[in-house]
Amino acid sequence: MRFVNASTGDAAPHPLWRRERPVVWAHRGASRAAPENTLAAFRLAAAMRADGVELDAQRCATGEVIVLHDESLGRTTGYAALVAETPFSKVRTLDAGARFSEQFRGERVPLLAEVLSETPATLLVNVELKCDRADDRGLTAAAVGVVREQRAEARVLFSSFNPMCLWRARALAPDVPRALLFERDSSFALRHALSAPALGAVALHPEELLATPAAVRSWRRRGYLVAPWTVDDPARAEALRAAGATGIITNVPDVMVARFGTASERQA
Numbered sequence: 001m002r003f004v005n006a007s008t009g010d011a012a013p014h015p016l017w018r019r020e021r022p023v024v025w026a027h028r029g030a031s032r033a034a035p036e037n038t039l040a041a042f043r044l045a046a047a048m049r050a051d052g053v054e055l056d057a058q059r060c061a062t063g064e065v066i067v068l069h070d071e072s073l074g075r076t077t078g079y080a081a082l083v084a085e086t087p088f089s090k091v092r093t094l095d096a097g098a099r100f101s102e103q104f105r106g107e108r109v110p111l112l113a114e115v116l117s118e119t120p121a122t123l124l125v126n127v128e129l130k131c132d133r134a135d136d137r138g139l140t141a142a143a144v145g146v147v148r149e150q151r152a153e154a155r156v157l158f159s160s161f162n163p164m165c166l167w168r169a170r171a172l173a174p175d176v177p178r179a180l181l182f183e184r185d186s187s188f189a190l191r192h193a194l195s196a197p198a199l200g201a202v203a204l205h206p207e208e209l210l211a212t213p214a215a216v217r218s219w220r221r222r223g224y225l226v227a228p229w230t231v232d233d234p235a236r237a238e239a240l241r242a243a244g245a246t247g248i249i250t251n252v253p254d255v256m257v258a259r260f261g262t263a264s265e266r267q268a
Contacts, residue, residue: 021260022237023247025126026050027230028069032251035100036076037067038107042119050253052124054159054229057112057143058131062087065112065142069130076100077109084137112143116150126157126249128181129165140168147176159205161186166199179203179227184210193219205229205249208236213243220244234259 029041030048042053056069060083074080077094088111097107116125127147131139140158147156158169159179166178180201182190189195193204203225206215211228219226227247231237234255237248241260250256 022241022245022256023051023124023227024253024256024260025124025227025247025249026053026253027249027251028055029053030251030253032232033254035097035104035107037069037110038096038104039110039114039118040097040104040107042115042123045253046120046123048254049257050123052126052155052157053115053119054126054128054249055112055115056128056130057139058083059137059139059142060088060091061085062089063138063142064088064091065139065146066091067110067112067115073109112146113150116146116152116156121155124155124157125152126159126179129158129160129162129169131160131162131165133162134164136162136165136168140165141172144169144172144176147173157203159203161190163190163195163199166201170200174200177202179205179225181205181229182210183207193222193224196224203227203247211240211243211245213239216240216243216245220246231256 026045028036030044031041034041034044037055045053055067057065058068060066068083072082077096078099079094091109094109096109097104127143129140129143147153153176157177157179159181160166161181169178178199178201180193180196180199184207204219205227208228208231216226225246227249228240228245229249231248231250232252237256237259248256
């Protein structure tokens with residue numbers, strides 16, 4: 001089944017999006033139970049039967065697309081340097097798991113290509129393009145290239161707070177759907193999704209506090225899929241589902257799967 005955005009006509013071949021319950025997106029993987037944005041967290045999310053994982057994509061100094069949230073490597077690896085100034089040969093030596101737990105010592109900062117190649121083909125992957133600049137220094141083009149090389153177009157969603165990244169993604173990969181991220185501190189145009197039609201976005205990913213029942217219903221009437229972030233309370237997730245949310249971005253995918261059931265259970 002193909003979802004077509006009512007405002008743009010763009011199609012996104014994601015069969016899991018049209019179901020009887022929200023898509024469960026594991027935020028940076030199963031990040032409550034494993035170190036965020038690592039293969040361990042993504043594999044655990046798949047084992048917990050999450051529908052998809054959300055991850056953060058950046059380019060390091062030598063151009064590779066790596067999976068890391070912060071501009072600095074310090075918080076998760078202990079190496080106090082900027083991603084943009086660190087070559088991948090150095091990034092690959094860093095331990096991205098030990099600071100979370102001794103159990104995960106030796107986990108590495110993965111490449112986007114590794115996440116796509118080493119997770120189940122049925123697992124959706126929400127690739128957040130992390131860039132605060134109008135000039136993304138080739139991030140979007142590089143990420144599109146990785147997705148193409150991995151033949152992962154049918155399981156990837158590009159998302160970003162940066163409209164220019166989504167605009168580039170639409171031009172470079174119109175067949176890969178896009179989601180606009182926004183938060184309370186976003187500009188009026190972003191916060192109210194006024195720019196979404198120009199970007200060809202099929203989905204809106206608002207900060208959870210902005211996802212009031214009225215707002216969710218309004219966005220759904222305009223033809224958008226809606227997946228608020230970050231929702232870890234199952235009662236809140238249920239209220240969002242009742243309002244019409246089509247996805248939940250969560251640190252606890254096991255809790256949300258238990259709340260909503262799996263796709264196969266719902267279809268039984």
